[in-house]
Amino acid sequence: MxxxxxxxxxxxxxxxxxxxxALESGKEVVYLATSRAGDAxxxxxxxxxxxxxxxxxxxxxxxxxxxxSLRAWSASNRIVLVDCLTLWLSNLLFCDGREWPEVGAxxxxxxxxxxxxxxxxxxxxxxxxxxxxxxxxxxxxVPWGAVSRCFADEAGRLNQDVAARAERVVFVAAGLxxxxxxxxx
Amino acid sequence: MxxxxxxxxxxxxxxxxxxxxALESGKEVVYLATSRAGDAxxxxxxxxxxxxxxxxxxxxxxxxxxxxSLRAWSASNRIVLVDCLTLWLSNLLFCDGREWPEVGAxxxxxxxxxxxxxxxxxxxxxxxxxxxxxxxxxxxxVPWGAVSRCFADEAGRLNQDVAARAERVVFVAAGLxxxxxxxxx
Amino acid sequence: MxxxxxxxxxxxxxxxxxxxxALESGKEVVYLATSRAGDAxxxxxxxxxxxxxxxxxxxxxxxxxxxxSLRAWSASNRIVLVDCLTLWLSNLLFCDGREWPEVGAxxxxxxxxxxxxxxxxxxxxxxxxxxxxxxxxxxxxVPWGAVSRCFADEAGRLNQDVAARAERVVFVAAGLxxxxxxxxx
Numbered sequence: 001m002x003x004x005x006x007x008x009x010x011x012x013x014x015x016x017x018x019x020x021x022a023l024e025s026g027k028e029v030v031y032l033a034t035s036r037a038g039d040a041x042x043x044x045x046x047x048x049x050x051x052x053x054x055x056x057x058x059x060x061x062x063x064x065x066x067x068x069s070l071r072a073w074s075a076s077n078r079i080v081l082v083d084c085l086t087l088w089l090s091n092l093l094f095c096d097g098r099e100w101p102e103v104g105a106x107x108x109x110x111x112x113x114x115x116x117x118x119x120x121x122x123x124x125x126x127x128x129x130x131x132x133x134x135x136x137x138x139x140x141x142v143p144w145g146a147v148s149r150c151f152a153d154e155a156g157r158l159n160q161d162v163a164a165r166a167e168r169v170v171f172v173a174a175g176l177x178x179x180x181x182x183x184x185x
Numbered sequence: 186m187x188x189x190x191x192x193x194x195x196x197x198x199x200x201x202x203x204x205x206x207a208l209e210s211g212k213e214v215v216y217l218a219t220s221r222a223g224d225a226x227x228x229x230x231x232x233x234x235x236x237x238x239x240x241x242x243x244x245x246x247x248x249x250x251x252x253x254s255l256r257a258w259s260a261s262n263r264i265v266l267v268d269c270l271t272l273w274l275s276n277l278l279f280c281d282g283r284e285w286p287e288v289g290a291x292x293x294x295x296x297x298x299x300x301x302x303x304x305x306x307x308x309x310x311x312x313x314x315x316x317x318x319x320x321x322x323x324x325x326x327v328p329w330g331a332v333s334r335c336f337a338d339e340a341g342r343l344n345q346d347v348a349a350r351a352e353r354v355v356f357v358a359a360g361l362x363x364x365x366x367x368x369x370x
Numbered sequence: 371m372x373x374x375x376x377x378x379x380x381x382x383x384x385x386x387x388x389x390x391x392a393l394e395s396g397k398e399v400v401y402l403a404t405s406r407a408g409d410a411x412x413x414x415x416x417x418x419x420x421x422x423x424x425x426x427x428x429x430x431x432x433x434x435x436x437x438x439s440l441r442a443w444s445a446s447n448r449i450v451l452v453d454c455l456t457l458w459l460s461n462l463l464f465c466d467g468r469e470w471p472e473v474g475a476x477x478x479x480x481x482x483x484x485x486x487x488x489x490x491x492x493x494x495x496x497x498x499x500x501x502x503x504x505x506x507x508x509x510x511x512v513p514w515g516a517v518s519r520c521f522a523d524e525a526g527r528l529n530q531d532v533a534a535r536a537e538r539v540v541f542v543a544a545g546l547x548x549x550x551x552x553x554x555x
Binding site: 193194195196197198320321322323324325326328333336337358359360361363 | 375377379506507508509510511512522523524525526527529530532533534539541548550551
């Protein structure tokens with residue numbers, strides 16, 4: 001198996017790039033969406049992504065149990081496209097409905113730790129190929145509010161941990177790829 | 186004709202790099218400013234940029250009708266330096282004085298769509314060289330508020346569309362260029 | 371002497387990368403911390419960094435007089451690791467307890483200008499090696515409020531000025547290095 005991480009800012013073209021990778025693999029593609037259509041704006045974004053994808057791709061939705069879903073769908077003749085890790089992380093941070101403090105230390109939900117560990121463990125033995133899409137969120141001004149800072153910290157840490165286990169890491173800006181790890185082409 | 190996109194964060198040195206490109210082209214340079222000195226801070230920023238530029242460069246100001254202005258100024262013996270696309274986009278988003286909602290879907294001004302389409306069309310047949318400066322704004326925490334998110338989305342989409350039509354795309358960080366597309370030097 | 375700038379977003383792995391550089395130099399390492407444990411969250415971040423570092427590294431703390439401290443500690447058989455420039459800049463911007471305006475032009479503290487000039491001057495004649503860690507903060511939405519914009523401007527300018535004087539500049543994303551200047555490996 002082989003894991004690829006496609007990293008980029010908002011509207012950097014990272015999803016379209018990851019979709020091309022999946023398409024060009026020649027394998028059967030499973031699209032694993034981590035988002036939920038919570039409001040009209042989000043629904044519009046999801047619809048926009050869906051229109052672009054080939055109709056024969058299978059779509060699976062999983063907001064929290066990413067490792068279990070990958071374990072179920074990953075197979076040697078398939079490529080699973082996970083779009084995206086950052087939304088999954090955000091789902092986990094808010095999964096138990098807690099109140100977040102404005103300042104001070106934050107305790108993360110138990111499930112966050114369990115699901116995160118399960119994902120990293122899976123990367124050692126998934127049978128098929130996986131392409132992860134993830135956001136770079138740490139290159140702006142450090143945001144006010146403990147929750148935003150905690151989110152930025154966890155998103156950055158997750159990107160580092162997945163990148164360390166991936167065979168290939170590609171940074172996308174303005175739709176153009178820059179290989180950070182692995183073969184250049 | 187040849188288009189170059191110089192992309193970078195705030196105070197990344199992208200304008201200075203673009204100015205060097207223009208200077209080194211050996212062509213007559215037209216500096217096309219998209220900003221307006223709306224307040225004292227903006228006026229100071231504009232003055233700072235102007236001091237750095239050679240006195241014999243012609244300066245043209247155009248806040249909205251970028252394609253028309255490029256069509257008028259682009260010529261085979263000239264290079265037009267557009268600084269910057271992001272400000273032009275912002276001018277267009279606010280050009281009809283509308284109220285922006287805090288949440289929910291946003292309808293963009295008619296003129297935004299028309300000017301944007303005109304720019305992309307022009308890139309296919311401008312007679313002379315153009316260097317575009319543009320901001321990367323999508324690598325921080327996704328901002329609250331529909332207008333900031335919409336701006337980030339549109340800025341990212343425009344960068345992708347211009348990058349796809351440019352012969353050369355250069356990412357600038359800490360004043361140093363990183364070629365994303367086209368010849369390395 | 372040789373200066374290296376390691377640039378990256380929040381939680382990009384830039385500190386860990388800089389620590390590896392220091393370790394692999396084979397020289398005696400002095401860790402120069404510019405942070406102060408102002409609150410519990412900051413104390414936790416500092417403790418997290420400290421745990422990762424070898425116990426035999428000497429740690430020096432200096433919030434403001436960076437050039438003087440570097441002059442005292444830099445030596446031909448040593449490498450000084452400065453973590454990080456962005457925090458030092460922030461310490462300087464707030465060093466005289468002034469009120470920052472919400473809008474309009476900002477006057478920076480005298481000491482800011484003096485310390486900044488002293489650092490750039492030192493880079494021309496420090497006897498030993500220095501590794502600077504610094505944040506990229508300009509690739510998100512331009513923040514509201516004069517102080518955040520001023521901070522983003524000054525952080526970007528400092529990165530440019532240090533990068534221009536460094537022999538090597540490395541951009542770090544998801545823990546992976548991308549050489550912007552100097553030898554690739």
